[in-house]
Amino acid sequence: MKSEEVKKLMYRRFIEPTKLKRDVFAGVELELPIINLNKTAVDFKLVHELTVKFKNHFNFKVKARDENGVICAIEDPATGDIYTFDCSYNNLEISFGKEKNLYRVKERFEEYYKFIQDVLNKENHTLTGLGINPYRKYDKRLPIPNGRYRMMYHHLCLYKRYDDEISFHDMPEFGMFTSASQTHVDVNFDNLIQTLSAFSKLEPLKAVLFSNSVLNGENMELACSRDMLWENSMHGYNKKNIGMFDALPQSIEELLEYLLSTSIYCTEQRGKYINFKPTIVTEFFKEEKIKGEYFEGEKYREITFKPEKRDFNYFRPFKFVDLTFRGTIEFRSVCCQPINETMTAHAFHLGLINRVDEINQILERDAVLFNKPYSITELRKIFVKSYLPEFVEKSELKKLLIKILDLASESLKERGNKEEKLLKPLYNRAKSLENPAQRLIKHLNSGGKIEDLIYEYGKL
Numbered sequence: 001m002k003s004e005e006v007k008k009l010m011y012r013r014f015i016e017p018t019k020l021k022r023d024v025f026a027g028v029e030l031e032l033p034i035i036n037l038n039k040t041a042v043d044f045k046l047v048h049e050l051t052v053k054f055k056n057h058f059n060f061k062v063k064a065r066d067e068n069g070v071i072c073a074i075e076d077p078a079t080g081d082i083y084t085f086d087c088s089y090n091n092l093e094i095s096f097g098k099e100k101n102l103y104r105v106k107e108r109f110e111e112y113y114k115f116i117q118d119v120l121n122k123e124n125h126t127l128t129g130l131g132i133n134p135y136r137k138y139d140k141r142l143p144i145p146n147g148r149y150r151m152m153y154h155h156l157c158l159y160k161r162y163d164d165e166i167s168f169h170d171m172p173e174f175g176m177f178t179s180a181s182q183t184h185v186d187v188n189f190d191n192l193i194q195t196l197s198a199f200s201k202l203e204p205l206k207a208v209l210f211s212n213s214v215l216n217g218e219n220m221e222l223a224c225s226r227d228m229l230w231e232n233s234m235h236g237y238n239k240k241n242i243g244m245f246d247a248l249p250q251s252i253e254e255l256l257e258y259l260l261s262t263s264i265y266c267t268e269q270r271g272k273y274i275n276f277k278p279t280i281v282t283e284f285f286k287e288e289k290i291k292g293e294y295f296e297g298e299k300y301r302e303i304t305f306k307p308e309k310r311d312f313n314y315f316r317p318f319k320f321v322d323l324t325f326r327g328t329i330e331f332r333s334v335c336c337q338p339i340n341e342t343m344t345a346h347a348f349h350l351g352l353i354n355r356v357d358e359i360n361q362i363l364e365r366d367a368v369l370f371n372k373p374y375s376i377t378e379l380r381k382i383f384v385k386s387y388l389p390e391f392v393e394k395s396e397l398k399k400l401l402i403k404i405l406d407l408a409s410e411s412l413k414e415r416g417n418k419e420e421k422l423l424k425p426l427y428n429r430a431k432s433l434e435n436p437a438q439r440l441i442k443h444l445n446s447g448g449k450i451e452d453l454i455y456e457y458g459k460l
Helices: 003-019 044-058 102-121 147-162 189-201 203-210 226-231 252-260 309-314 344-352 356-365 376-383 394-415 419-432 436-445 450-456
Strands: 026-036 061-065 071-075 082-085 091-095 125-127 181-186 263-269 272-280 290-296 299-305 321-323 328-331
Touching: 003 189, 003 252, 003 309, 003 321, 026 102, 026 344, 044 071, 044 082, 044 102, 061 082, 091 102, 102 125, 102 344, 102 419, 147 263, 147 272, 147 290, 181 344, 189 203, 189 252, 189 321, 189 328, 189 344, 189 356, 203 344, 203 376, 203 394, 203 419, 263 309, 272 299, 344 394, 344 419, 356 394, 394 419, 436 450
Parallel strands: none
Antiparallel strands: 026 091, 026 125, 026 181, 061 071, 071 082, 082 091, 181 328, 263 272, 272 290, 290 299, 321 328
């Protein structure tokens, strides 16, 4: 396939959907670590029983089963809510159907959460609001037994083949113990570039507000270790696939060229999930043959296949500010939050999505961060640490954070749903310059137990 045809495919998949005029809806995805308080592996039998009980209680319908016939995804036809798992049965995921009012999501989440906790707590298991499972060392490192997750884990495990090219960490199972809080918001073609720019510039500030993934016992310097885990894995083999834009696109054409320089690493052909060395998408479709691997008969086998047009459906970057084929931007950089503050990130993004010009104006005039000799990529890396850099004037940083939160609050008030109340915990974090991760680190450094925060961050 010629590069120009790939470019047209890219435009149709990612740009064309943003031209559909629509109201602004939000889609909420929550990942929550499951913890066995006995300090042994999560009991998968209990997890599967929970799924069936949840399905029956809330009248969800079976959406998918794994290769062992176990239910791994269920859906409510009325709301579009999906109960499933991310990467492994250690990590519960609840995705909510699109909503205009975040309180509707909040109400359903709380109902679901109470039911799930009631089932888990009876067997000394629990959910909690931590972006890294603090009991990960006890868990079984097994992907969900289906084509997609087995392929993905196998792909991540191949990092040793390429460690002469890139410095990788040695935790390919990180998807089984990291939990995120992701927001989808409808975006319009007319201000797509300005929106990507504004929210990309907000990433360092979001690190200050939302970091909550500490590798306790391994690396206490990072408050948001999720960034490093993605970047220094096979997902980050091509750095353009993950993290920040290394240069902010200034036009639709530049955005397209950027997307065309990212890589594809998997596909499904003839019923086989195949992974292969990440290949720049335009180069992939030029190739006559690609060498890859697939799972069959209890082992991985080599395969040589011809790229097909439909392989493009399996192309996907994982940017912090990620354009999707649904005409939405997916905000991917936020860790799972303490349970009683779950909706903060979604209110933050929804409140700011219609204030793009104001965000850009505030940050262009800012002298606290953005007139320093650092790129926004470098600033994000600085602010995911557990301490603030010396060059930051703390009082001015507080003012900048509150100015952004006020902007979000004003926008949410105009919507008339009282969603601005969901931002209250963020004001407290801005005033104290302490995110959930820093609070956890301070607690552990003062001799506190991780169990205290498993319980506290898990309270509704």
